[in-house]
Amino acid sequence: MSGIVFFGTDRHDTIVDFYTGRLDFDVWLEQPACTILRHGTLLVGFCRREETETGGVVTVVLDDRDAVDEWYDQLTDVAEGPPSENTEYRIYNFFGTDPDGRSFEVQTFLHETDLIPGTKSEARNPCDT
Numbered sequence: 001m002s003g004i005v006f007f008g009t010d011r012h013d014t015i016v017d018f019y020t021g022r023l024d025f026d027v028w029l030e031q032p033a034c035t036i037l038r039h040g041t042l043l044v045g046f047c048r049r050e051e052t053e054t055g056g057v058v059t060v061v062l063d064d065r066d067a068v069d070e071w072y073d074q075l076t077d078v079a080e081g082p083p084s085e086n087t088e089y090r091i092y093n094f095f096g097t098d099p100d101g102r103s104f105e106v107q108t109f110l111h112e113t114d115l116i117p118g119t120k121s122e123a124r125n126p127c128d129t
Contacts, residue, residue, distance in 0.1 A: 004036060005056070007102065008049030014099050015046050022075060023060060023104065052100045059105040065092050071106045085110065 009015045016035050019025040028038035034047040039060055062068055068083050072094050083094040083106075093107035 004043040004045050005058075006034070006045040006047060007056070007100075008051060008053045009046050009100050010048075010050060010052050011100060012046055012048045018099050019044070019046075019058075022078070023058075052102075054100055054102040057095075057103045057105050058098075059107060062106065062108050064108050068092055068094065068106055068108050075106070 012033075012035070016027070016037070019037050020027065023039065025037040025039045025044070027035060028043060029036040031045075034045050036043055036045040042058075042060070044058055060071075062071065065083075072079055072083050075096055078098070079094050079096040081094060083092055085092050090110045091107045092110055093105055095103055095105050098104055
């Protein structure tokens with residue numbers, strides 16, 4: 001099964017530019033008034049609307065702590081704070097805010113995970129890297 005999360009935005013072009021230019025998403029599909037972006041197996045659609053929907057969090061999952069740190073270095077101007085370890089969820093992450101005011105998260109798991117459907121990555125233990 002696959003899926004797409006959609007958000008309405010009154011700043012479509014600015015949001016698409018932010019996610020493609022700053023968060024490394026690719027344009028997967030253009031539709032009338034909607035652009036669907038892809039990052040790995042994550043599909044997010046942004047559609048032109050009169051009002052912006054900012055509920056929810058767009059989360060990008062990376063391979064390891066170093067990758068999270070590298071992304072943070074490129075996003076300090078929109079990050080809420082530096083990456084940290086969340087022991088409850090066993091992740092290393094930081095949050096930021098996109099130009100619409102919507103939250104995004106960049107994280108890695110600190111424990112072995114199963115293969116994510118649709119990826120070529122094998123299960124891994126990021127603590128070993």
